[in-house]
Structures are given as structure tokens and as C-alpha cells.
Amino acid sequence: MALENQFETEQASHETRTAPPPMYRVVLLNDDFTPMEYVILVLQHFFMMGREQATVVMLKVHNEGRGVCGIYPKDIAATKVAQVMEHARAHQHPLQCIMEVNE
């Protein structure tokens, strides 16, 4: 259907468009114990960042309390959070990673 006909047809048939599914921010939280070098390696490994970008994000978390690692569809974000939390747990670091809706 041509784009210019869509609205008129939806009105006539009482259809409503479905909004695109929300995206989710994956956020790292600061703590006093997880080593800076470990956080940099996590950001490089799980979020495909280069060393320089990973360092910028780590320092933002360290200085501001939190920082966004990436924005993904819900299932991808949930997998990233689970991977980071499990890796930190296995290495006995208290690092916390959360997801939150991006609107």
C-alpha cells in the first residue's frame, strides 16, 4: 500500500499502528572494589569496544556512578546483563550491570 493511503485506510477501518518495540540501555554501576582494568576488559569483550572507548566508559562510571554500555533490543540487552553478571560473579567482583528501557 502506498504510504499516502495508509492513514486514511486505517481511520476508515479503525486500525491502529503498533509502535516499534522499545530498546533497552545496558548500564554499568560503580562500586569501590572492582578493578578498573577488569571493567575495561569487560567492556572490550562483551560490548565490542576498543581499548580507548572502553577506558572512557569505565572512567565515566567511576566518576559519575553509572554509564551506558550500549542500547539493544530487549533479549540482547538481557543476555548482555546476564553475561556480565556471571563473569563478574565467577571472578568474585561485585560489579553490577542493569538494563533499563530507553523510552
Ligand code: TYC
Ligand atoms: N570504582 C572502581 C575503582 O576505583 C572502578 C570501577 C569502574 C568499578 C566502573 C565499577 O562499573 C565500574 N577500582
